[in-house]
Structure formats: structure tokens, C-alpha cells
Amino acid sequence: MGIVERYGESYRDDQLAVELRDTALVMRELLAMNVVLANPGPPPASADLGLALIDLSNLAAGVRPLRDDPDLVAAAATARAAPYRRDDPLPDIDLLLFALRQRFRARYDGWVPTIGKNRPLAQIEGWPYIKGASGVLNPVSGPRIPARDGTPGPRVGILDTRIFAHPDLVGRFTGDTVATLHPPVPSTLGHATFVAGLILRRAPGADLVVRAVLDDEGGNDDSWDVATKIVAFRGAGVPVLNLSFGCATVDREAPLVLRRAIDRLGPDVVVVAAAGNHGELGRDPDPDTGLTGRTPIWPAALDGVVAVGAHDGHDPAHAKAGFSPHRAPWVDLLAPGVDEESTFLTGDVSVLVRQEGKLVVEDTVDFAAGYATWRGTSFAAANVSGQLAALMTGGRTAREALASLPGGDIVAATDEER
Structure with missing residues (x-):
């Protein structure tokens, strides 16, 4: 089957x-x-x-x-x-x-x-994780990604969709690209492009290494392909690896191949992963999906992975976003993930939303400027990855940079927020 x-x-x-x-x-x-x-x-x-x-x-x-x-x-x-x-x-x-x-x-x-x-995996895409909602992906006129300051930065790995050669990103990444867009394209195809822009906004000197493990609609047939590409970063000189995707399991046990990949990656790579956008579900399993508001999402919930939930970066109090997992002790940090602005696709885009577990076209929108606002823990994770890269100065390792977090707009997930 x-x-x-x-x-x-x-x-x-x-x-x-x-x-x-x-x-x-x-x-x-x-x-x-x-x-x-x-x-x-x-x-x-x-x-x-x-x-x-x-x-x-x-x-x-x-x-x-x-x-x-x-x-x-x-x-x-x-x-x-x-x-x-x-x-x-x-x-x-x-x-x-x-x-x-x-x-x-x-x-x-x-x-x-x-x-x-x-097990297949999918993007931890815009809020909410289970059912579609409007108003979460919108075109904007900016922001521009800061130019390199001349100081070489660390390499940051991104496993995601293919990346669009956005003018702000050209020359700043290597990897699997979308050479030509044939509108309308699915909004999910812009996921890696959005993640990349967020990382470079915080760490303009970083070099991004992008590998496509998700298809253009944000899914993957199996975790085997993902796991082999995760472990390929071992010894590759990439100290930060961003994983803005995940899966749930009904027995709440980690998928074997993902657990093995993280274990084999080694201590030199800090893995940052999105915690999921299912926080508005209740304590009892959802009748359609089996998820609760605290269901572990893999690989984020694995030991040794930095699991990132979202807060509203526009709120000085850094209030946890409602879609971020609720009272989940495996979540480590909260970072901005509500209406974040970043690089995106250009031209007509079919905005996909999730309804009853399926992606459907909600609207076709012209992203003429190539920038968008989006929300989700995918982008909170990207902000943490970018911040780690920015902190890796003066010979500081990724582990040493991680030890300096929380800080600024990246906050600890308190027991109440978890």
C-alpha cells in the first residue's frame, strides 16, 4: 500500500x-x-x-x-x-x-x-497545525536582508524544501534550489526560503547549506531519507542544523531512524527543531488527529535537540503563542514566531491551508515584492538558529553559543508556558 x-x-x-x-x-x-x-x-x-x-x-x-x-x-x-x-x-x-x-x-x-x-514527515507549517485558518501568510514590501559585514560567519545547515534563489539570498547559500517559478506555485514551496531569510537577518555573515528533504508541498514519503541527510552533516563543518519539520506518533515514541540520526550526528552539531503548532488542542486527544496540545513532535522532543516553541515577538512580554505546544516539558526555548517577516517566493502563489488533515488552496495571492509574513514554530526555530550563528564570534563554538541562551527576544520556556 x-x-x-x-x-x-x-x-x-x-x-x-x-x-x-x-x-x-x-x-x-x-x-x-x-x-x-x-x-x-x-x-x-x-x-x-x-x-x-x-x-x-x-x-x-x-x-x-x-x-x-x-x-x-x-x-x-x-x-x-x-x-x-x-x-x-x-x-x-x-x-x-x-x-x-x-x-x-x-x-x-x-x-x-x-x-x-x-514514517513520513512534514513541515511544521503556519498556524494552526491541524485545521486551516486565514490571514497567516500575507505579502509585505520588506524587510531586506542585511548585507554581509565582511566577517565570515559559521555554516548553518537547513533541511527543508528546495530554496528559491531570492535576490537577497543569492551567493549566501549552497544547495537544492528552485531554478524557475511557474506561477501559481504552492505556498509551502516558500518554506525554506522564509527560514533562510530569518537566519540571515540575525547572522548576515552565515553561509547556509540547504538540502531538500521535503517536497514542494512540504511533505516527505519517509524518515529514512531525512535521517540519512541529517547524519550526512556529521563532520561536515556545519555546527548548527535547523529542522523546521516533524511528525507525531500515536504511541508517543520517537521514530527509530530519526532518533538514530540525531544520536549519530555527534556533539559538534547543535540541532534546532520546531516544536509544532498544535498547542490550541486540548488535554484529551483530538478526535480527528489523536493529538493533544502537548503531544511530542519529533525530532524536536528528542534528547539533545533544542526544541523551540513560539512567542509573539511584537509583544514586549513575549507571551507564548497560542498555537505553540502547551505545558510540554520537552520544549526548551521560545522565540519570535508570530507574523514574522522574511524572504519568500515571487509572483502568484497558491496559499495552502490545512483542513481536516489535508492541504487545500485557500486563495491565490500575488507576492510581487518577494517578502511575506508567516507564523509558526518553524520560524521560531529559524530565529534560534540565526541567533546561535550570530553568537559564534571570537572562536566560540555552537555549544558555547547555546549556553548563552536564553537572551534578548529568545526566552526560556517556563514551566507555566510549557
């Missing part, structure tokens, strides 16, 4: 990520369970991640014998996390994972190889 979107999460139902050393063991066990492998040869693997990606074929047929065991199905259903709805059918891949782990646990005295789903 491919990508499945269901209550509280999305995932690929035809792939499993597996510890590299245990790949052959897991493949043998799958074959013993009559699960058909799409490729009987060696699967795609990443030595940097220490993981392999096993492709499955016709999983429904493979798990049919498992479904004939009512005790197994009942145990698998019971083992699922509380956020699952009671009336939700047990997905084939969840049943397979449960049965696999049970077999390994019984055979090897409790030991189980590392196995997990491959």
Missing part, C-alpha cells in the same frame, strides 16, 4: 527499519513467517545510521496467519499505547512487529533486535 495516514500518525506499511547487524536475522525470521520480501537481496542500508531498510510485499497476505491466532491479536491490541482509539483496527504492520518481537523475545531470553516503522 505504501503510506498510511491514520489516527495520530502516518507511516509506510511496506517497510521496516532494522539494526544493520541484525538485518539477515530479521529477514530470515520474516521469511519463516511467510512474509514476502520485495527484494530478496541485500536491502538498502546506511552505515552512518547503522540501519537497513527492508521492503515488504503484500503484507496483508503475510499476516493473515497471525490474524487467525485470536490470543496473539488480543495481546497485540492490549500492548498498544493508550492514545490509540479502542475501535481502531490493529494495522497489519503493528501486528507483524508485535509478533516479530514476541518470537525474538521467546527465543533469545528477552533480547529483541531494534526494529521500527519508516
Whole structure:
């Protein structure tokens, strides 16, 4: 089937990520369970991640014998996390994972190889995260990005959409670009361009390294591609990495491949990630999405990642934005993320909003000047990344710069605001 979107999460139902050393063991066990492998040869693997990606074929047929065991199905259903709805059918891949782990646990005295789903990711786009709203993306006449001051700045990595060669950005980044715009283009395509402008407003001397991991509508088929591009920054001389995207999981557990990528990246890279725009949801899981106002968003909620929520930078009190996660202890900092101004696409743009989990065109707007206002924790994260780059002067490392935050308009997420 491919990508499945269901209550509280999305995932690929035809792939499993597996510890590299245990790949052959897991493949043998799958074959013993009559699960058909799409490729009987060696699967795609990443030595940097220490993981392999096993492709499955016709999983429904493979798990049919498992479904004939009512005790197994009942145990698998019971083992699922509380956020699952009671009336939700047990997905084939969840049943397979449960049965696999049970077999390994019984055979090897409790030991189980590392196995997990491959999950899609998406932008943490403008407020709100779940349903569409008007008035959040508007054209403006500026601001201009400050010119370089002659002092070379640090390199800042951006994993996002492709970036538009905006006049203010030319010569200040390397990476995956949009060579030509053919209006109307989706507003989501301007995400990386907007993020880049915010970083350079704070750190005009920075050199940006942009890699496209999201498609032009802000999504990605799998976290494997994202994870391999994250870990590629290890040892690449990029001390700050901005990740303005994420995903939720219904069991509230971090996706295996994202967790592994962050772990393997090493201490020399400070990872800054958006915390999500779902703060206006309540304490109980939303009936449509399964999210609450404090649901962890990955990779932001991972240990070692700087998770950034948003406040209103136009408010001297730095009041937390309503869409920023509420009472979420994994959020570290709050930065401006309400009606921020930055570089954007030019010409006619199809403004996309999220309604009932889907992106729909709300309007077509002319962004003649190539600048916009937007809101979301994506842009709060970009402001933190830019501030870190600005603080890296006099030989200061990214970790040393991080130690000087909070400061100025970047504030700590207090217990009340969390």
C-alpha cells in the first residue's frame, strides 16, 4: 500500500527499519513467517545510521496467519499505547512487529533486535497545525536582508524544501534550489526560503547549506531519507542544523531512524527543531488527529535537540503563542514566531491551508515584492538558529553559543508556558 495516514500518525506499511547487524536475522525470521520480501537481496542500508531498510510485499497476505491466532491479536491490541482509539483496527504492520518481537523475545531470553516503522514527515507549517485558518501568510514590501559585514560567519545547515534563489539570498547559500517559478506555485514551496531569510537577518555573515528533504508541498514519503541527510552533516563543518519539520506518533515514541540520526550526528552539531503548532488542542486527544496540545513532535522532543516553541515577538512580554505546544516539558526555548517577516517566493502563489488533515488552496495571492509574513514554530526555530550563528564570534563554538541562551527576544520556556 505504501503510506498510511491514520489516527495520530502516518507511516509506510511496506517497510521496516532494522539494526544493520541484525538485518539477515530479521529477514530470515520474516521469511519463516511467510512474509514476502520485495527484494530478496541485500536491502538498502546506511552505515552512518547503522540501519537497513527492508521492503515488504503484500503484507496483508503475510499476516493473515497471525490474524487467525485470536490470543496473539488480543495481546497485540492490549500492548498498544493508550492514545490509540479502542475501535481502531490493529494495522497489519503493528501486528507483524508485535509478533516479530514476541518470537525474538521467546527465543533469545528477552533480547529483541531494534526494529521500527519508516514514517513520513512534514513541515511544521503556519498556524494552526491541524485545521486551516486565514490571514497567516500575507505579502509585505520588506524587510531586506542585511548585507554581509565582511566577517565570515559559521555554516548553518537547513533541511527543508528546495530554496528559491531570492535576490537577497543569492551567493549566501549552497544547495537544492528552485531554478524557475511557474506561477501559481504552492505556498509551502516558500518554506525554506522564509527560514533562510530569518537566519540571515540575525547572522548576515552565515553561509547556509540547504538540502531538500521535503517536497514542494512540504511533505516527505519517509524518515529514512531525512535521517540519512541529517547524519550526512556529521563532520561536515556545519555546527548548527535547523529542522523546521516533524511528525507525531500515536504511541508517543520517537521514530527509530530519526532518533538514530540525531544520536549519530555527534556533539559538534547543535540541532534546532520546531516544536509544532498544535498547542490550541486540548488535554484529551483530538478526535480527528489523536493529538493533544502537548503531544511530542519529533525530532524536536528528542534528547539533545533544542526544541523551540513560539512567542509573539511584537509583544514586549513575549507571551507564548497560542498555537505553540502547551505545558510540554520537552520544549526548551521560545522565540519570535508570530507574523514574522522574511524572504519568500515571487509572483502568484497558491496559499495552502490545512483542513481536516489535508492541504487545500485557500486563495491565490500575488507576492510581487518577494517578502511575506508567516507564523509558526518553524520560524521560531529559524530565529534560534540565526541567533546561535550570530553568537559564534571570537572562536566560540555552537555549544558555547547555546549556553548563552536564553537572551534578548529568545526566552526560556517556563514551566507555566510549557
